[in-house]
Amino acid sequence: MRNMTYIAIVALLLGGAVAWAADEQATQEKPSFFASESVNITALVEAIDHETREVTLRRPQGDTVTFIASEEARNLDQVKAGDLVNAEYVRTVSVEVMANEGVEPGAGAIAGMARTKKGEMPGVAAMDTQIATATVEEINLEANTFKLKGADGTVKEFVARNPDNLKRAAVGDLVVMSVTEAIAISVESAPTE
Numbered sequence: 233m234r235n236m237t238y239i240a241i242v243a244l245l246l247g248g249a250v251a252w253a254a255d256e257q258a259t260q261e262k263p264s265f266f267a268s269e270s271v272n273i274t275a276l277v278e279a280i281d282h283e284t285r286e287v288t289l290r291r292p293q294g295d296t297v298t299f300i301a302s303e304e305a306r307n308l309d310q311v312k313a314g315d316l317v318n319a320e321y322v323r324t325v326s327v328e329v330m331a332n333e334g335v336e337p338g339a340g341a342i343a344g345m346a347r348t349k350k351g352e353m354p355g356v357a358a359m360d361t362q363i364a365t366a367t368v369e370e371i372n373l374e375a376n377t378f379k380l381k382g383a384d385g386t387v388k389e390f391v392a393r394n395p396d397n398l399k400r401a402a403v404g405d406l407v408v409m410s411v412t413e414a415i416a417i418s419v420e421s422a423p424t425e
Contacts, residue, residue: 262331262405263397268324277315277419282308289317306347307354314422315353324412329397332367332406337383339364348418355418361410368405371398380407 275289278296285308288298301308341362348355366380369387376395381387392398 261400262329263394263400264326264328266324266326268322270320270322272318272320275317275319277311277313277317279313280308280311287311304347305354306350307352310351310353311419312422316420316422317417318420319415319417322412322414324410326408326410328408329368329401329405330408331402332404335365335406337365337367337381337406339383353419353421355416357414357416359412359414361412363408363410365409366407368401368403368407371401371403373398 273292275291275297277287278290279288280286285301285303285305286298287301287308288296290296339362341360343358343360345356345358347357364383366382368378369381370377370379370389372378373395376392376398377389378392378398378401379387379389
């Protein structure tokens, strides 16, 4: 199922206009695409109940968010009202079409996480990368369509947003799609006045 999600991403991204910061290499022989987005936010710890682990954060817009911190949130006892929570989220998507040397479609994933040591201010960093490949089964220049075969053997047809990309690809090519999501959260002591 996840493989079909990546095939849909290819259909949306190969030559389409995207609102992210993108770098499409028009000079390369085969089509490729890279896009990324990032969000940074700092929130103020407005209240914290260490017994119930309920935390209330005030976001920059002035609204508040209240949640129960999980037991995995190590060092919560270090946090107090007035501290700052910094969060950064980054997502990247890449799609590359390349000549295929007999590779069958496949999918894989890798993930990792690290957190601060016991006794330090809370912090965590986590990353998840999903990679899927598909083969180009058919290209129809007149209809401006192409078909991709995923790892599960399913073949789906898509309309190309950029017909020039179809001219730069060939039946049998391998399409490699990668989506990476990463988040880093840290807590800083309240600023001194």
